[in-house]
Amino acid sequence: MRKTALDCVYKLGKIDERVVFVGSDLGPGVLDKMKTEFPQRFFMEGVSEQYIVGMAAGLAMEGFIPYVNTIATFLTRRCYEQVAVDLCIHDLPVRLIANGGGGVYAPLGPTHLAIEDIAIMRALPNMAVVAPCDADEMNRLMMSTLEWPHPIYIRLGKGGDKIVSDEKNGFELGKAIIMRSGTDGMFVTTGVMTQLALETADLLKKDGVNVGIVHMHTIKPFDSSGVISAIENVKAVVSVEEHIVNGGLGSALLETCSELRPDLLSKIARVGIPDKFATEYGSQNSLLKHWGITSDTLVGAMMKKLGG
């Protein structure tokens, strides 16, 4: 997913001279093609996230579209004021490409685990927050970013993930995608959790439970009407996110229903990371299990809401 995102920066740079790339001491060889073919628009800066966000703002003020890439925690926690002031108050078209959403960096511990990035980015006016479910969708997202006039936070999964998105569904920032319709229940998902929800829906189907999936690749702006129409006629709804339960997708769903359709609130359950920093290492999958984000827990949450 990350490789696709960066390949897209190169492709965008080829077709649009406004595109610049800003990295913060990334690994060797990153975007070498861009560095070779248009080096003047390739900036590999030091370990200095506060500066690179301000610098990207300055470039955007003069008409450039900077794509800024580093690890998600450093692009959110470290320079939150720069993101808020330099990007969001000025409302500039800077794209933050954030490596390692959720438990991707499991072995590296809680300093590297972006568990609350969606919540804090979502809190900022003018910021869009997007988490594609696979590399193909990442490609569609990236190629649609040139004309969005506001800042965008793009959350990356691990990479090498199964392709579950369908080109026929297209991609429109801020528009939910019904991945699968359901008559009994719906999973409301974002990022690579859409994959887990699809697997879980298959399991449930074997037991005769018909559950669909509405994929919210964009958490902000939140497609209220899209998600409400997807869930209003089922009996149970479970939101699934690789993110702390406070302030993320599930919170956005509850807020939306609270304001527009409070009658739907009682059928919603949330699955996500508990409100604490990780205490284990291991792998992304072992952390997900530790956090209770597995097919088993999704089945349990769905069946409980269905009264099973």
Add this chain to the structure above:
Amino acid sequence: MQMDDRSKLLRRYVIDAMRGGGRGHLGSSMSMIEILRVLYDSVLKFDPANPKSLDRDRFVLSKGHGCLALYAILADKGFFPISELESFCRPTSRLGGHPERGKVPGVEASTGALGHGLPIAVGLALAMRLQKRNSRVFVLTGDGEINEGSNWEAGMAAAKHKLSNLTVMMDYNKLQSYGKTSEVLDLEPLVDKWKSFGFVTHEVDGHDVAALEAIFKKLPFSDSAPSAIICHTIKGKGFPFAEGNPEWHHKSGMTETDIQQMYDCL
């Protein structure tokens, strides 16, 4: 050094705004009057009728709390009516307690949170280079402001990119909010710091108009490095009760007596 009529006039505009808003950063604004005066009278290329003209020089006031001085010179130059100064900090005014891009003609960046101006200015200077424009980029920081590490991140990068079109100026009035910079967080040796970060650095009396004009005429100090000018100034310059007095860093709830006391100094 005695102030001439122009320096007094600009200070009067600042007081007009403080009278309208009943508040303001007096000390921080008065220390930078001559720096902005010389910049806008003799150095910067700009067009008040077309404040977004592409070939303008960019000036970023990083110490956004000194905005009263910026508002005074922008009004003086015709970016907006002088009479508008009295609307300072009122609910629907364009002129807030910190300057905002998009609201105030001539303001390049919304500042107020400290340590943001120089990183943005590096981006602007890189943009000028990429677009092959001759426009120059100037940024004015405070002294307490450069306690913020983001300035030094950006400083290293400005030198790496050899941004000869970038000049950073420091309003070195030696007082920050709590007290003396030498006691809160000593900046010395300040010249050596900027030099070691790759800036060709000069010092100047920040209230000496002729000296300021002379130093700006020497820009760029190098064709392959950014420039830094440390402007030695007096906080609250022109107002004996406020000069060097941290109590006058910011004032709110000002009375007519306070205001008259300030006018009487000019």
